[in-house]
Amino acid sequence: MIDTNTKDQNKTIKIACNCQRVTDNTGISEQNAIISAKDFSFFYGTKCGVSKINMNIQAGSVTAIIGPSGCGKSTFLRSINRINDLIANTHTEGVLSVGGQNIYDVNTNLVNLRQQVGMVFQRPNPFAKSIYDNITYGPKLQGIRNRATLDNLVEKCLQDAALWDEVKDDLHKSALALSGGQQQRLCIARTLATKPKVILMDEPCSALDPLATARIEDLILKLKGTYTIVIVTHNMQQAARVSDQTAFFCMGRLVEYDITEKLFTNPHEKETEDYITGRFG
Ligand SMILES: Nc1ncnc2c1ncn2[C@@H]1O[C@H](COP(=O)(O)OP(=O)(O)O)[C@@H](O)[C@H]1O
């Protein structure tokens, strides 16, 4: 965050972070990227949430975004399906492309964009409807009405989200009766139902216990390849376990972006090293 009213707590971070340049050792070219940011900045009024992000995200991979609280992880993630547009008085600079199209072009169809780029939030947020209706909600909006098609889709999405065996006899019961971990897998299944290319996850396990967390991590590994996953996590072990590439954000900037193993074992930037060794954040 670049803000003249920086709080005391953030001052330490500012001193620890001299984030003027980006180290990108991923070798991912724009041609190979499904998501590509070029000098992309996001502003809340005059306040800068992320500044001049340059980042190419590989199709079919899992990319983790880590960094101290308030460094712009969610801002960047939520920019990828323009859900931040719901906040008044925001604007962007630079380019953010998905599938080669600048999603901030005036003629971008937001319904199509959000169908292609699904999102899973920190707290599981199933609709207060049945398990079945949660999954068919998006497809029905897309005009799918055939009962057999919807039934097959429900089974396929629940299978893919590793939830089918647990709920197959309770499809018409309320989603709110499921455990937190099951609800989060249902939210993933609901996202899969609209056949996205990209799934954004903002700290998807922070409200879950270790067992439910492990199941979501297994699921992420299962889904990668078919889907491109971008996950914000405050848990560095989680980033190390599930991601192929990791981006370290600090004070609204991308500081270092590398193959996950390399970033955690041999970071290039001192700021990254200080963060991953627990010196700040
Ligand atoms: N709705 C908002 N209005 C104004 N400022 C915001 C809003 N959301 C986030 N910010 C600011 O943008 C910066 C980045 O926030 P965020 O992306 O939520 O960080 P992170 O996810 O890394 O914790 C923070 O300084 C935060 O206060």
Ligand SMILES: [Mg+2]
């Ligand atoms: Mg956040």
